[in-house]
Amino acid sequence: MKKKAIHYLNQFFGQVGGEDMADYEPAMHDGALGCSNIFNAVSKNVEITNTLICGDNFMASHADEAVERCLKLLEGKEFDIFIAGPAFNAGRYGNACGLVCKAVSEKFNVPVISSMNVENPGVELFKKDLYIFKGGARATTMKADMTAMATFADKIASGERLLPAAMEGYFGRGIRHQVYLEDLGMEPVPACDRAVDMLLAKLAGKEFETELPIPTPDLIPIAPAIKDITKIKIALVTSGGIVPVGNPDRIESCSATRWGKYDISKMAALESGVFKTIHAGYDPEQGDKNPNVVVPLDAMRALQNEGLLGEVDDYFYSTVGTGTTQGEAARMGREIAEVLHQRGVEGVILTAT
């Protein structure tokens, strides 16, 4: 008997309508539809029995609610594999496929497969969470992209050995396992020969492929030194999770996606009971007792009084660093930097924990 799959599509590929229907709310449909049929024609072991459709705008503007409603619609449905897209180079669609697949994998513990173009921002955001096949930029590659997903779903369904990401054609998920070369149908070349051959290529300026790629660190050049610290405005920024009690911006205690900015213009120090930490990655006792150990406003004011500092910005800026992805941290950093620029801030003291 064939295994069952459910296929997530946006309003366009779900044949609901174009951009005018992008606010279409999540809905489950029986049977295959449009591109699902390509999948069903290819796959020997898996059949798409339902489509789950949601408008790209609705997903983008109500992400939490939209994902929750998608999960609700899947409850009670029988399915062994979940397919989303292909999203090509459509950013909102890629993000939607990633969000839904990740949530489905976590809740239903089934394999989740999507396809996106390398330029789709969804790849960087979700490649660790799901199989994202390397797809085309436009819908003209629909048949090839659907076929790639169907072939892989077939392999999963039949329990066939799954090959490394590069051989299967999906973006690596950051998972590395050892494999005997002969098991991949490769010649079992011993490490000594692989090393000498790689060195000869490297020496000759020829192309070679490292077996252990080192991610290039995203290093930001250090800004030039501040010439006179008594003449500029300095802001306090923290990943230590200090927020007004009540956490008005609902910043997450872990894996943060939000940040907040809080008025300190009239304060000599951060008062306990007014501010606290919501950071889940360290013991909050000292930070709650004296928030200045995380955001040193008291010390800044003291230096200001001694004339050693110019101005302290009227706001401090806060998020949580623990479990926060590099991508989210970089986005929040850019957003905060934009505000700092607008406010004429020229220096920042960034406190971590």
Add this chain to the structure above:
Amino acid sequence: MKLEIGNFVVKDVAFGAKTGFADGIFTVNKEEALAEVMKDEHITEAELHIVKPGDEVRLVPVKDALEIRCRVSGAPGNHPGVTSDLCSAATGRVHSLTGASLLVVGKHWGSFQDGLIDMGGPFQRATLYGFLKNIVLVADTDEEFERHEQQKKNHALRWAGMRLAEFLGKTLASLTPDSIDVYELDAVNRRDAAVSGLPSVVYVMQPQTQMEAMGYNTLVYGWDGNHMLPTYMHPNEILGGAVVSGSFMPCSSKMSTYEFQTNPTIKRLMKEHGKTLNFLGVIMSNLNVIMEQKVRSAIMVAQIANNLGADGAIVAEEGYGNPDVDYIQVIVELEKAGVKTVGISNECTGRDGKSQPLVALDPRADALVSTGNVSELVHLAPMKTVLGELESLRRDGLSGGWDGCVNPDGSCLLEDNAVFCADHPSGYSVKRCFEF
């Protein structure tokens, strides 16, 4: 310097009346061999076995592997400074059994650096020794001071192995080898223009030397590698027996004494010498525990490579985790010095494969050969015969074993870590990590 290694290709190994090699068959007189082993009063009991590829035999805890060989000329013994008087190991003639090894197994007690070998079944291929004809010494000692220690010097057993390999090997001394490999390099400043015009390459070895107490680390001419600065050596010295494997490394990362004596990376570089590259020689480095020591060794390696005029280098690390810092540091220093470098090491990506593969990373390490994942889980079915004691895997702190990893029926679950020399950073590894 010229070293000749005369090969005696072993078709079979058997016990018999007279120890010796004839018609491809190596025969061992068990009693004589055991008498040699028992000459050390610290060996309390000993037994010999023969295991061959495909045999349903599991060996654990394996302490070391050695080539069965002898010195015909050039040095007084197989391991100058360790089992014989000091003398250069770089010249002369060695006679050795090819396709065979001597394995030393603890009768009961294991230690961190000991490992497991399956001679048959699906995990025969997990280690080179599954494909060799092995004479196996299973023995116990009176070394009470370390009986229940996780870190053991394994002195009596390791030395018994060296003595026995030489005792057996001596029967080859007056015979004519099936073939002779000649290893010869001229002094680096006296090479033909045709050779010196080729890209110049050094091989940097980082044997495990991180134990601060003496008696555990790799020995270089009998000298503890923890107490040395990187030095320049002739490849023949390594092949000629100057290096003896230590007793302080997670086992799959180990380079056994056999793997120093037969080092396949050196052999390939010697083969390429004069054809595609100019092999300058070996820089014998070490692995350290303090950052300053790591940096000092890396600077010394790069300095030697630079002064020798190296264009390229291959670096091999015996270990993982903390010594990854030494590994990457050496690669970075070499690259900074303009030496194009390739590294050989295993990875530690965790049982789920999601951990950072090396403790230290640097984008300048852009050409790495991977030899396996130490934390890959291995399920082993029960094996008909176990030589040694399977319990040691669970009880004695072997690098990839833990309490509960051995089942009453003899099946077990372990990490790749516990498979003897399985990641073969010496160059024998036929596996690697891939991203999924």
